Amino acid sequence: MRAILLPSLLVAGLALPALAQAPQEPAANPPPDESWLDYPGPEAEAPPPGALPPPLPPARSPRVPELVAPAAPPKPARVNLHGAMVLQPGELAMGVMLGFPLASARLSVGVLPRLDVGVGVDSLYGIMNELRGSARFGLVQGEQGHLALAVEGGYALFLNAPSQEETGARYFTGRRNWNLMPGLVGSIHVGRASRGFLDARYHMAFDTQPFQRTPLGGAPRGVQVSSNFQFRAGVEVPFSERTSYVIMAGASVHGRPEDASFMPMLGVGVVAAL
Numbered sequence: 253m254r255a256i257l258l259p260s261l262l263v264a265g266l267a268l269p270a271l272a273q274a275p276q277e278p279a280a281n282p283p284p285d286e287s288w289l290d291y292p293g294p295e296a297e298a299p300p301p302g303a304l305p306p307p308l309p310p311a312r313s314p315r316v317p318e319l320v321a322p323a324a325p326p327k328p329a330r331v332n333l334h335g336a337m338v339l340q341p342g343e344l345a346m347g348v349m350l351g352f353p354l355a356s357a358r359l360s361v362g363v364l365p366r367l368d369v370g371v372g373v374d375s376l377y378g379i380m381n382e383l384r385g386s387a388r389f390g391l392v393q394g395e396q397g398h399l400a401l402a403v404e405g406g407y408a409l410f411l412n413a414p415s416q417e418e419t420g421a422r423y424f425t426g427r428r429n430w431n432l433m434p435g436l437v438g439s440i441h442v443g444r445a446s447r448g449f450l451d452a453r454y455h456m457a458f459d460t461q462p463f464q465r466t467p468l469g470g471a472p473r474g475v476q477v478s479s480n481f482q483f484r485a486g487v488e489v490p491f492s493e494r495t496s497y498v499i500m501a502g503a504s505v506h507g508r509p510e511d512a513s514f515m516p517m518l519g520v521g522v523v524a525a526l
Contacts, residue, residue: 332496334449335438336390336402337447341363343361345523349519353376353424366390371384401436405432408430414463426504429458429459445489454481458477459476462476478506478507478508479507480508484517486500495525
């Protein structure tokens with residue numbers, strides 16, 4: 253009997269772990285999940301009668317935009333070359349201008365409280381080049397306006413001789429070998445910082461290369477003098493106290509019959525203090 257029980261107990265001990273690891277099949281009719289019935293509902297979350305509502309989060313104050321200081325208005329340029337405000341002693345200014353019919357460059361310096369002098373060059377883009385000297389004397393130097401007596405003069409070099417030229421540099425400019433231009437220049441403040449100017453000149457042209465255009469006209473005089481008139485108006489608008497750009501328009505009226513009787517003038521340039 254003992255011999256039979258011992259083998260049976262041994263087999264049963266080995267089979268118990270295997271039975272514990274075997275998956276159990278779910279019951280055919282499991283009980284329903286009724287745990288949701290325990291949820292108290294929204295009434296349980298409501299505050300009791302008479303209780304204060306929960307505090308609201310603090311409101312954010314509106315952002316006040318930063319005030320930006322307005323830009324300072326441009327300051328008037330202390331120097332100019334085309335108006336009537338004379339450079340002070342020791343002040344130095346230069347300017348360049350491109351336009352029709354001439355391009356030009358100027359350099360001026362103040363020598364006296366009411367006098368400045370300068371040098372420059374006018375060019376019809378290589379067809380004519382004229383070296384010029386200039387001077388301005390201040391007649392009226394006010395806060396808002398200026399008036400000056402101005403004179404320019406120079407010697408012109410032409411690419412072609414007069415006999416080879418019909419509508420060339422002499423025709424467009426009215427200039428000859430020597431030229432003298434006295435006149436009056438006025439300027440006035442325009443707006444906050446700009447300066448407008450008006451320039452009126454009498455132009456005397458001295459021709460030292462005359463030639464006879466008609467067969468029976470006789471020998472020409474050694475020097476012929478012609479009269480022209482020049483008018484210019486424009487404005488100098490400052491970038492700063494030391495730099496301005498210039499816009500100019502005008503016309504030249506020529507008295508010599510072989511020149512253009514009326515020639516418009518336009519120019520754009522820059523003036524700077526050195």
